[in-house]
Amino acid sequence: MSVSLAALAETVGGLPGPRSERWKYTSLRALSARNFATSDDAVVVAPSVIAAIPAPRIVFVNGRFDATLSQLDGLTSGLSVQPLSQALAGDDARAVNFLDRRFELADETFSRLNAALAKDGAVVRVAADTQAETVLHLVFVSATSDTDLAIHARHLIELRENASLTVIEHHVAAGAHRHLTNHLVHVHLKPGSRLVHARVQDEDSGATLIARTDAVLASNAEHHRVDLELGAGLSRHELNVALQGEQARVIAGGALLATGRQHVDTRLGIEHIARNTSCDLHWRGLASGRGRVAFHGGITIRAGADGSDASLSSKNLLLSDGAEIDTQPVLEIHADEVKAAHGATVGRLNDTALFYLRSRGIPEAQARALLTLAFCKEVLSVLDDSKLVESLATMLEARLSQLVVSQLEPVP
């Protein structure tokens, strides 16, 4: 059975409209009229889709845990990775207490839908003092099906005291599709823990992806994070980070790529709650064809969060006349003795640099690709693991070469 998104959303208060400030740059009108079914049949996809992704990995296909593709043997002791569906079936209520969170704001419709409908997701826990050495991969595969699906998935990443973990979250398509996926991720970092989280969204161009990440950092917790928005027709990510304990730090970056008719919307909500907390944020937007990038970088330093240090840079490249980029850094300071800096720019590719490269024999398309890659790669500086940086740079490069080629072609 398929129902329209509008009808489904009506049961939880309706979709945010054009007057919602938080959805100002992303219209849900066309999406609300479309019909979506809820997946109940398991879909089998070829292992080749995830061949490039090493173990340990937990794989979901159209929102369901896939035991065949997942590979979770031999995890470090202290690291537990489980599908939510299994946690729900167990008898330990505490294992799923993160589901108790309520979403009361009018425009939190997708979170309420998720709370009501999500049946599966990844539940990752790291015990106190555990240093997980291997990189854990969370893989979300969207597969072609007869009807467009609405998929809701809910996840937890919890690091106990002084634990550390590196996670790469992959969003990939196995074939063309027009599904709507709604992810809600809870990140809980206890005192002294350290999470490195890279999220690579490389979905099919027909996909709609709504994602929300809520991270809560206790004292001395450190969170390094990169978000690469490379694919999907419409993607929206809301990244909320609460710096709740003293000396909590978030160092994050993102690259937002919109080509063809892609629409990419990222909204940051960073809250400095405790004293001496810091954020260091680097976002890069790139739009070509009729692509659209919207970035909102919201930072609030609450009363009492004295000694906080906040820095945000948003740089953007407009590669064609039909593309559009909106960037809005918003800094609200209610504390004393804070350091805060932000800057936002929208520009074009540097003609002098382009000529310099061409004058050395590098063909124009390659020169453009080199310059755009260099521009986007800056965000990877928030990571200190050179192997991770290299693999993310490769993914960026693959997408960018397509984008540069698409610039030379007319958009239908």
Next chain:
Amino acid sequence: MLKIENLHVRVAGKDILKGLSLEVKAGEIHALMGPNGAGKSTLGNVLAGREGYEVTEGSVMFEGRDLLALAPEVRAAEGVFLAFQYPVEIPGVNNTYFLRAALNAQRKHRGEPELDSMQFLKRVREKLSVLHLKDELLHRAVNEGFSGGEKKRNEIFQLALLEPKLAILDETDSGLDIDALKAVADGVNLMRSPERAFLVITHYQRLLDYIKPDVVHVLSDGRIVESGGPELALELEAHGYAWVKDRIAP
């Protein structure tokens, strides 16, 4: 090798070159001197194919081909190299990666096999040692954070690596101290060969103490007003550019 005839160039609606003619043969070094605003850098840029330089009249033939019809990258692959007056900083693009991409793109264009990273590094190290440059240069982003002297040396290093047929040096001497100037000149002298030509654009005679030109031209108001041997540069140094203007005044 290079034959420029009656070249007229307009930049931002203003006529800069007004009938420049010049012929450079293989193995020769030509110096192009002149006061600020005479059109020296315009000539370098128009030969390398920079946008915004409108040729309204005249022709430029390079080895019998119409140079102006070629894209900048094709000119480079065909053997034209411009050492920039202001080398561009390109953050995020590694110098080694850039140089290898450039060299291999040129080789590919000429139908030569591309170099793998081992072959490439071998060649790079040879050139570095000849020019007395440090390896460290390779690991940095293109020109990023380089001093003025380092940028110019990097241009000469690229020249040595890419081995063009025609090298145009656009005020490579400007802003250099005497040591850097000598290093640049040494690099150029090492590259001198019967198959290669140089067009050295400079405001001052100083560089020509170290790079001996075969021919010296004086550019004034978009035209070559005087050509001669190396002694012309010395006369200019002694009398200043006003001297040339007086001599050509009707």
